[in-house]
Amino acid sequence: MRKILKVTFGTILLVLIIIQFYQPERNSDSGKNYTSDFTSSYKVPEDVKEILQTSCYDCHSNNTNYVWYDYIQPARTLVEKHINNAKKELNFNEWGTYSNRKQERLLTSMITQIENKEMPIPSYVFIHREKKLSDIQIKVLTNWLKNPE
Ligand code: HEC
Numbered sequence: 207m208r209k210i211l212k213v214t215f216g217t218i219l220l221v222l223i224i225i226q227f228y229q230p231e232r233n234s235d236s237g238k239n240y241t242s243d244f245t246s247s248y249k250v251p252e253d254v255k256e257i258l259q260t261s262c263y264d265c266h267s268n269n270t271n272y273v274w275y276d277y278i279q280p281a282r283t284l285v286e287k288h289i290n291n292a293k294k295e296l297n298f299n300e301w302g303t304y305s306n307r308k309q310e311r312l313l314t315s316m317i318t319q320i321e322n323k324e325m326p327i328p329s330y331v332f333i334h335r336e337k338k339l340s341d342i343q344i345k346v347l348t349n350w351l352k353n354p355e
Contacts, residue, residue, distance in 0.1 A: 225279040230286045233270040233293075240268075242302030247309075254350045258298065261326050261337045265292035267299045273334070281333070288327060317348050 240246070245255055264270045265288050276285050296312055304312070319325035321344065331338045339347070 222279075228279060229277065229282060232272065233268065233286070233289045235268040237269060240299040240302075242300055244298040244301040247302050248354045250354075251350065253346055257339065257343050257347055261339055261343075263298055264337070265289045265326070265330075266296050268293075268297070269299075275333070285330075288330065313351055313354065317351050320344055320348055320351075 244250070244258070250258075270276075270285075270289060272285075276282060296316075301309065316325070320339065323339075323344075326334075326337050326339070
C-alpha cells in the first residue's frame with residue numbers, strides 16, 4: 207500500500223514538474239500606445255481609466271501584467287485561454303476600429319457584466335484579489351459607462 211502511494215505521488219509530482227516547461231507565448235506588446243485605444247475615444251476620467259486598466263486590460267488588451275503565479279502551470283494555460291477568448295469579444299486597444307453599433311452593444315454588455323459581478327471573471331478574481339472591484343469601483347465604472355463622453 208505504502209509503495210503504491212509513493213509511486214502515485216511520485217508520478218503526480220513528475221507530471222507537475224514536466225508541465226512547467228510548457229509556457230505558451232505571452233500576451234505582451236511591450237507597452238505600445240494605440241490611437242484606437244478605448245481611452246483615446248473618450249475623455250476617460252483618471253479613476254475610471256485606472257480601474258479598467260487594472261481589472262480589465264489584463265484579458266481585454268494586447269498587454270497583460272502578469273504576476274509570478276501566472277507562470278505556474280496549469281494556471282498559465284488557463285489564463286492564456288481566458289485572454290484569447292476575452293480579446294476575441296472585446297479588445298480595448300482596438301476600440302476605435304469597432305463600428306458604432308458594436309461599441310454601443312459592448313458598452314451595455316460591460317455595464318451588465320460588471321453589475322452582475324461576472325467581470326472580471328470570478329475564478330480569476332478569487333486568485334488575483336487585487337483585481338477585484340469594490341462596490342465603490344463598480345459604481346464609478348458603471349455610472350461613467352452609462353454616459354461616456
Ligand atoms: C481573467 C480574464 C478577464 C478579465 C480580467 C476580464 N474579462 Fe471580460 N471576458 C473574459 C472572457 C474570457 C470573455 C469571453 C466570454 C466569457 O467567457 O464569458 C469576456 C467577455 C467580456 C464581455 C462580453 C463581450 C460581449 O461580446 O458581450 C464584456 C463586456 C467584458 N468581458 C467586460 C469586461 C470588463 C469591463 C472587465 C473589467 C471590469 C473584464 N471584462 C475583465 C475575460 C476577462
